[in-house]
Amino acid sequence: MTISRLGDYLRGRRAQVMPPDVGLPEDGRRRVPGLRREEVALLARISVDYYLRLEQGRERRPSPQVLDALSDALLLDDDGRLHLYRVAGMSPLPRREGGVERTAPRLLALAELWDRTPAMILGRAYDVLAANTLGRAVFHHLEPGTNLLLAMFLDLSVRSFYSDWETAAANVVAGFRFLEGARPHDPRIQEVLRTAMEESREFADLWRRRDARGKSDAAKILLHPDVGELTLRMETFDVRSAPGQQLIVYHAQEGTRTADALRLLGSLTVPQPQHGDDSREGVS
Structure with missing residues (x-):
């Protein structure tokens, strides 16, 4: 046999x-x-x-x-x-997802080493799970726990953050439809979709276009309130240890004003030494 x-x-x-x-x-x-x-x-x-x-x-x-x-x-x-x-000669069906998503500590520790590279980790429904220090400084409006899709349409401050909000919003909707197609029964995805449909006519109009595409290495122009205009390229990586999660990494061309602005933001976010620390030199 x-x-x-x-x-x-x-x-x-x-x-x-x-x-x-x-x-x-x-x-x-x-x-x-x-x-x-x-x-x-x-x-x-x-x-x-x-x-x-x-x-x-x-x-x-x-x-x-x-x-x-x-x-x-x-x-x-x-x-x-x-x-x-x-x-078995078959393609796997997506698992039904549920529960609270978490970021692998080692992945976040790795991202924290990138002091000139903003990075964030998105969940399977575009929930912001974590960001490195520079990522939090750049994307100050996207605290962990925020949903990127809902913030794009329901947070007025986000509109002024993107130089071309209409294009950014269309890309987020197309990316969300791409995720929804892979996990159509995911309860969190469906919850975010219902909220966006009920609370944003602009989202509903874009959703009806049925555009679907994953995140690409597109360039984004952001208008930061502290350091001004930032031109960043975006790279997206799937997190193998947590299917559905994405690591989003942004970078600037060296020698540009944006690269200098990122270094400035990085210096402003470095923890300052505590005064009165008895371990400093000269204290007995």
Whole structure:
């Protein structure tokens, strides 16, 4: 009997999961390591016979629901789940999202090293999750917890921040539709969409155009209240450890007025030493 790629992957991953890992008792009488077939079937809520056919290659087209159940039963991470779909000859459906999004501390720590590069991390519904120090100084109106889409249409101060607000707003709406298309059942995306439709006619008009595109490396001209006009290019990176999140990085060409303005903003945001610090030189 020829073992399919799907069956081979299932058998290999089954051997890597120990019963205590999934809340099952360890009985100590196993001839081979890992879970038994009937245990995987139990955890995935499918019949033992159906699971056996999957491993033996006699069943090659499981449903997305079965693949997701097997992903959970075998404790697969996002990359493992993607590979499971691939060896089954299918494209993965987006997972239903929910709960509070958080930024990986290591990613934010990395962004804080960029003292001349504003950066922010957006969630799957354009919620501002975090920004580095210079990012907070540049995008002073987008505090963590703010939603970029709603601020664009409902915060009057944002209109004066963008040199070309109409283009910026159209791009944000097109980007949001691109996100909504990937996760149409995400409750947070739907909540933001309902609020924007109810409270902004301008958003509703742009939404009906049905433009959809991801963020690109476009140039933006911003009007900062402290340092004046800033011309920044934008680069967008998907955060692999948190699907749906994006790292947005802005940079200026060296030798330009904008580069000088970023250095000035950076110097203004450097924490100042506390007076009276007994650790300073000369204090006994």
